[in-house]
Amino acid sequence: MQRVSFLIRTSVPLTDRLLALLHPWRSYLVVPLFALADAGIELRGDSLSTAGPVMTGVVVGLVLGKTVGITGAAWLATRIGLASLPEGVSWAQLVGAAVLAGIGFTVSLFVAGLAFEPGPLQGDAKVGILLASVLAAAVGSTVLVRCGSGARTEP
Structure with missing residues (x-):
């Protein structure tokens, strides 16, 4: 042996x-x-305490915007008969996966570099992207773990 x-x-x-x-x-x-x-993200002790509209917008856009957009598009596609959920996939699982889409770290940093001149606003956007990625990973993973492989339910 x-x-x-x-x-x-x-x-x-x-x-x-x-x-x-x-x-x-x-x-x-x-x-x-x-x-x-x-990524060139400069983290200081006051990075989150000085959250301005750019950082807030980035976090809300990546976490909430992607979730609503992906879930809404999937819901609409199923309602008009263009698509259906895969066998064994629940709406809760789809929402969890949609939240995880907010992790888009690399492309978001690229867009922030194009949208803002180097300086405080670009720094706020980068910190917002990092925060949104961590938040999306935590929330999306929690949703997927809690919903498990349950039966299909309507949104």
């Missing part, structure tokens, strides 16, 4: 085994930290 185990282990190249072993660290720690460092 030990011989079979050894043969199985050695039949997979070491680099493939290392990639599989390091995948969670790379995906859930290294890449997000690199993205955060590369």
Whole structure:
């Protein structure tokens, strides 16, 4: 039995085994930290306390706007017969996935860079994007965990 185990282990190249072993660290720690460092977001102690209309608008737009837009479009498409929910997917799960769409970190940072000149407004937008991404991840994950794989229900 030990011989079979050894043969199985050695039949997979070491680099493939290392990639599989390091995948969670790379995906859930290294890449997000690199993205955060590369985003140029300046976090200070008063970053959230000085929230202005730009930061508030970004958070509301990403978290609430995307949720309402995606859920509303899906609801309308099902009502007019253009589409239907996939088998086993509930409306609560669709709402949870719609909330998770607010995580759009990279594209949002790109748009903020185009929309605002470098300075305080661009900084507020970037902090708002970071805050919205964290909030959308927390709320969307909570919704999906709580609704589980329940039966289909109408919105």
